[in-house]
Amino acid sequence: MIKSEASKKIQKLRKDLERHNYLYYIEAKPEISDRDYDHLMRELLDLEQAFPDLVTPDSPSRRVGGAPLEKFRTVEHQVPMLSLDNTYSREELEEFATRVQKGLGRGSFSYFVEEKIDGVSIALVYEDGLLKLGATRGDGRYGDDITENIKTLGSIPLRIPIPGSSFQGPVPELLEVRGEAYISKDQFAKINQEKEKNSEEFFANPRNACAGSLKLLDPKLVAARRLDALIHGLARYEGENPPHSQSEAMAFLKDLGFKVIPDAKKCRDMHGVFGRVDAIEKKRAKLQYEIDGVVVKVDQFEDQKTLGMTSKSPRWMIAYKYPAEQVETVLEDIKIQVGRTGVLTPVAILKPVQLSGTTVSRASLHNQNEIERLDARIGDHVLIEKSGEIIPQVISVNLEKREGNLPKFVFPQKCPDCGEAVGKRGDVVVIGLFPNVKSPVAICCLNPLCPAQLKGALKHFAGREAMDIENLGVSIIDQLVEKGMVKDLADLYYLKITDVEALERMGEKSANNLMEGIEQSKKRPLPN
Ligand SMILES: [Zn+2]
Structure with missing residues (x-):
C-alpha cells in the first residue's frame, strides 16, 4: 500500500473507531460487536506500524496503551x-x-x-x-x-x-x-476475582483500585483495568x-x-x-x-x-x-478461609449487628497486612462499613474500648484445613488482566492435595460461571471430598449412583438428579 492510500485508510479507521467507541461508552448503544471493534483496531495498529510517521497523539490506537514511562512529570x-x-x-x-x-x-x-x-x-x-x-x-x-x-x-x-x-x-x-x-462495581469484582486467581492481595474498594491503576507507569496495564x-x-x-x-x-x-x-x-x-x-x-x-x-x-x-x-x-x-453506612460491634473471632487457589483469607466473625437493613455477622479483613495495619485483636470493638453492594469490611479498631491486654492476632503458620505448611509461593505466573504485574503475594497453603482447595475448586467448577452442574451443592461437595470419593475434578465424572446414594441426606430422587446434573454438564464446553 502506498503512503497516501494508507493515510486515507487510517483516517477512515480512526473516525469509525472513535464513533463506535462513543456509541459504546457514552451512548451505551453499540452498533458493532467487540470482536468487530477489535478487528478494526488491529487493522489500524498494523497500518500505523507500517507507517509510523502517520501516528498521531489522538489516534484511537493510543487507547490500548503506549510505551511504559520511567516516572510521571x-x-x-x-x-x-x-x-x-x-x-x-x-x-x-x-x-x-x-x-x-x-x-x-x-x-x-x-x-x-x-x-x-x-x-x-x-x-x-x-x-x-x-x-x-x-x-x-x-x-x-x-x-x-x-x-x-x-x-x-x-x-x-x-x-x-x-x-x-x-x-x-x-x-x-x-x-x-x-x-x-x-x-465500575462489576469491573471491580472482576479485578479482585483475577487477583484471587493469581494469589494476589485484593483491592479494598473500587476507589483504591482506581487510584492504584492510574499510578501504574505502563499504560497497557491501565488499559486492562478498564x-x-x-x-x-x-x-x-x-x-x-x-x-x-x-x-x-x-x-x-x-x-x-x-x-x-x-x-x-x-x-x-x-x-x-x-x-x-x-x-x-x-x-x-x-x-x-x-x-x-x-x-x-x-x-x-x-x-x-x-x-x-x-x-x-x-x-x-x-x-x-450521606450518613456513612457504618456501625461498631465486637470482633468475636478471626477465621481463616482457604480458597481454591490456596490463599488464606482472614474473615472477621462479628457479634451480629444491623447495618443498612441487613444483619451482619461477618466482614472482610482482606489479608495479614490489613490485620496488622488495623492491629485488630479478638475481643476488640471494631467499626465496620458497607459501601454499595460490596461485602462489609472492618474499617478501624476502637482502641479506647480495648479492655486489658488482648493478645495480638497471630496469623497461622499452618493451613487450618490440612495442617500443612503455608507460605508465599515463588514467582506467580500472572495471566489475563495483569500481564507481568508483580503485586503483593498472599499467604497460601502450599499443599497441592489440600482438601479445602479441592472443595473450593469443586465449588467453582460446579458454579454457574463454569460448568453449571445442577444439584451439586456445597454440602455434597464437602462430603465427597471428606469421604475421599473425589480427589480431583475428573473424579466427579467417575461417580456411580450407588456412591452418591450413600451420602448423608441423599434420597434416591436427589441422587438421580445429581447424576443427571453431572451428565448434562458434559455437554458444556470446559471453562477457561
Ligand atoms: Zn491446606
Missing part, C-alpha cells in the same frame, strides 16, 4: 483543584443557602445538584480540540501528568467533538474540564460563546461527546435540593459507580465569581455526604 494546575466543604446534615445545607443569599444580596438564584462520585479526581486539557493533558489532582496545585493512562479510558475523548456527537459550531481553542475517574470517568466541571474556556452556568456547561460538554454525570439537575430552591438529595440516595445502591453524597453548586458562573472562595474551598459549592 509534575504539572502545575492553571486553575487549582480545590477541595470541597463537606456537610452531613440538612441544617448545614440550609446554612450554606443562607450564606449564599447574603453573599449575593438576593434570595432568588438556581442551584445545580449532582451525584458525588467516589472516585479519583482528574483534570483534562484540550487545545484546539486535541487532548493535550490528563492530570491527577495531587495537592491541588501540582499533579502528575498521566495523559497516556488517561487515553486508555474509553469514555474520554481524545479529540473533540467526537465523531457521532451532536455538537455543531467552533470548538474552543482551550478547554479544561474536571471529573472523576472510577472503576477504567471509566464522569465529567462534572469546567475549569477553563477560551473561545467563542462560552457557557454561562454549570447547567449550560454540562449540556455543552455532553454535546461535545463527554460523559457527564447523568443525574444532575438544576433546582430553584432548597426544597428542590432536598428532593434531589432523597432521590439520589434511594437509587445509590443500584448505580454502577460508588457515590458518597451529592454536590450542590450555585448554577450561574457570574454568581460563583461574586461569591469567590475561602482559603481552601469555594463558597459557591458544597458537598452533602
Whole structure:
C-alpha cells in the first residue's frame, strides 16, 4: 500500500473507531460487536506500524496503551483543584443557602445538584480540540501528568467533538474540564476475582483500585483495568460563546461527546435540593459507580465569581455526604478461609449487628497486612462499613474500648484445613488482566492435595460461571471430598449412583438428579 492510500485508510479507521467507541461508552448503544471493534483496531495498529510517521497523539490506537514511562512529570494546575466543604446534615445545607443569599444580596438564584462520585479526581486539557493533558489532582496545585493512562479510558475523548456527537459550531481553542475517574462495581469484582486467581492481595474498594491503576507507569496495564470517568466541571474556556452556568456547561460538554454525570439537575430552591438529595440516595445502591453524597453548586458562573472562595474551598459549592453506612460491634473471632487457589483469607466473625437493613455477622479483613495495619485483636470493638453492594469490611479498631491486654492476632503458620505448611509461593505466573504485574503475594497453603482447595475448586467448577452442574451443592461437595470419593475434578465424572446414594441426606430422587446434573454438564464446553 502506498503512503497516501494508507493515510486515507487510517483516517477512515480512526473516525469509525472513535464513533463506535462513543456509541459504546457514552451512548451505551453499540452498533458493532467487540470482536468487530477489535478487528478494526488491529487493522489500524498494523497500518500505523507500517507507517509510523502517520501516528498521531489522538489516534484511537493510543487507547490500548503506549510505551511504559520511567516516572510521571509534575504539572502545575492553571486553575487549582480545590477541595470541597463537606456537610452531613440538612441544617448545614440550609446554612450554606443562607450564606449564599447574603453573599449575593438576593434570595432568588438556581442551584445545580449532582451525584458525588467516589472516585479519583482528574483534570483534562484540550487545545484546539486535541487532548493535550490528563492530570491527577495531587495537592491541588501540582499533579502528575498521566495523559497516556488517561487515553486508555474509553469514555474520554481524545479529540473533540467526537465523531457521532451532536455538537455543531467552533470548538474552543482551550478547554479544561474536571471529573472523576472510577472503576465500575462489576469491573471491580472482576479485578479482585483475577487477583484471587493469581494469589494476589485484593483491592479494598473500587476507589483504591482506581487510584492504584492510574499510578501504574505502563499504560497497557491501565488499559486492562478498564477504567471509566464522569465529567462534572469546567475549569477553563477560551473561545467563542462560552457557557454561562454549570447547567449550560454540562449540556455543552455532553454535546461535545463527554460523559457527564447523568443525574444532575438544576433546582430553584432548597426544597428542590432536598428532593434531589432523597432521590439520589434511594437509587445509590443500584448505580454502577460508588457515590458518597451529592454536590450542590450555585448554577450561574457570574454568581460563583461574586461569591469567590475561602482559603481552601469555594463558597459557591458544597458537598452533602450521606450518613456513612457504618456501625461498631465486637470482633468475636478471626477465621481463616482457604480458597481454591490456596490463599488464606482472614474473615472477621462479628457479634451480629444491623447495618443498612441487613444483619451482619461477618466482614472482610482482606489479608495479614490489613490485620496488622488495623492491629485488630479478638475481643476488640471494631467499626465496620458497607459501601454499595460490596461485602462489609472492618474499617478501624476502637482502641479506647480495648479492655486489658488482648493478645495480638497471630496469623497461622499452618493451613487450618490440612495442617500443612503455608507460605508465599515463588514467582506467580500472572495471566489475563495483569500481564507481568508483580503485586503483593498472599499467604497460601502450599499443599497441592489440600482438601479445602479441592472443595473450593469443586465449588467453582460446579458454579454457574463454569460448568453449571445442577444439584451439586456445597454440602455434597464437602462430603465427597471428606469421604475421599473425589480427589480431583475428573473424579466427579467417575461417580456411580450407588456412591452418591450413600451420602448423608441423599434420597434416591436427589441422587438421580445429581447424576443427571453431572451428565448434562458434559455437554458444556470446559471453562477457561
Ligand atoms: Zn491446606
